[in-house]
Amino acid sequence: MIELRGLTKRYGDKTAVDHLTFSVRPGMVTGFLGPNGAGKSTTMRMMLGLDSPTSGDVRIDGRRYDQLRDPLNSIGALLEAKAVHGGRSAYNHLLCMAQSNNIPKKRIDSVLDLVGLSDVAKKRPKGFSLGMGQRLGIAAALLGDPQILMFDEPVNGLDPEGIHWIRNLMKHLAGEGRTVFVSSHLMSEMALTAEHLVVIGRGRLLADTSMADFIAENSRTFVRVRTPQPERMRDVLVSFGVRPVFEQDGAMQVEGVEPARLGEIAAWYQVVLHELSPQKASLEEAFMRLTAESVEYQAHDQAAQPPPGDRGTGGAPARRNR
Numbered sequence: 001m002i003e004l005r006g007l008t009k010r011y012g013d014k015t016a017v018d019h020l021t022f023s024v025r026p027g028m029v030t031g032f033l034g035p036n037g038a039g040k041s042t043t044m045r046m047m048l049g050l051d052s053p054t055s056g057d058v059r060i061d062g063r064r065y066d067q068l069r070d071p072l073n074s075i076g077a078l079l080e081a082k083a084v085h086g087g088r089s090a091y092n093h094l095l096c097m098a099q100s101n102n103i104p105k106k107r108i109d110s111v112l113d114l115v116g117l118s119d120v121a122k123k124r125p126k127g128f129s130l131g132m133g134q135r136l137g138i139a140a141a142l143l144g145d146p147q148i149l150m151f152d153e154p155v156n157g158l159d160p161e162g163i164h165w166i167r168n169l170m171k172h173l174a175g176e177g178r179t180v181f182v183s184s185h186l187m188s189e190m191a192l193t194a195e196h197l198v199v200i201g202r203g204r205l206l207a208d209t210s211m212a213d214f215i216a217e218n219s220r221t222f223v224r225v226r227t228p229q230p231e232r233m234r235d236v237l238v239s240f241g242v243r244p245v246f247e248q249d250g251a252m253q254v255e256g257v258e259p260a261r262l263g264e265i266a267a268w269y270q271v272v273l274h275e276l277s278p279q280k281a282s283l284e285e286a287f288m289r290l291t292a293e294s295v296e297y298q299a300h301d302q303a304a305q306p307p308p309g310d311r312g313t314g315g316a317p318a319r320r321n322r
Helices: 038-046 092-102 107-116 130-142 160-175 189-191 211-217 230-239 260-268 283-294
Strands: 002-011 012-024 030-033 055-060 075-078 148-152 179-183 197-202 204-210 222-226 252-254 275-279
Touching: 002 038, 012 038, 012 055, 012 197, 012 204, 030 038, 030 160, 030 189, 038 055, 038 148, 038 179, 038 230, 075 130, 092 107, 092 130, 107 130, 130 148, 130 160, 148 160, 148 222, 160 179, 160 189, 189 283, 197 211, 197 283, 204 211, 204 283, 211 283, 222 260, 230 252
Parallel strands: 030 179, 030 197, 075 148, 148 179
Antiparallel strands: 002 012, 002 055, 197 204, 222 252, 222 275
16 A cells, blocks of 8 residues: 655745655555646655655565565656666666566566567566567566566557557456556556546546446436437426426436436327437546646647738737737
8 A cells, every 4th residue: 555644845946746645555556647747747756755855654565665675666657667777688777677586587487478578578668668668667576576567658658559468468367366556648558547547637646436326426417319300308307396407409418316207207108319428528528627727737729829910900910019
């Protein structure tokens, strides 16, 4: 288990992490989300003792990282895949890590085989593709067979087969009772992998909840109803105290009524239905809604900007305030 209590990090006048308190529990994949600049990387670095907190505390199974005698046997992490010595072979890179943490040499061959790098074990990582570098970083995280694993953007550079593999690997590790903590900007992938979510914005905790509850609490759900008798269906629903919202194509959005109940109502009043489909928000939509006020670096919609050289009605260039 990873436990954060009031974790805070300041750089001068800027607060990167602001009194974060949450726990990452074993037996599930916990996703770590936040906009760019939210403090995710700083938080993960403090978990691993790479940055010192201004205040607060992080415990790895009850101990600080610097109290772990052989830390790779307790927690493995992938934060930066390219953080390897380019002149050493993949095998020797892992050998140095193994020797510094009292890990048997035979474990090196096991993790290289697991991540699919056995054939390039004697090659130097500086010639690896981004995906191969990611696999080597994952091998390093798994080297000590730890009970706690942290991954920052683990699918970067991986092909579809590699993404499928790392997704199943994380689920398998969590199924073994391990603590798995993963940060990623790929919402579609996170939705398939994580069971629990921790979301931060501007260094502060925004959510610590299950995936299902997060989407339900931060999105709008409704049933889409399409019928050749829209007015009749509307009148029927109004008689039940339900006011549908019409879409541009004539379909209706109905909130607060289960699809099965809507089907029963339509059947009872002999209304023909062409569509009856529940609509639920994606993780991305729920995330965008929750973090809308916490985005530090925000681009603007080009369509909303005046075209280059836009001129006023009199033909003169539009005046700009200085």
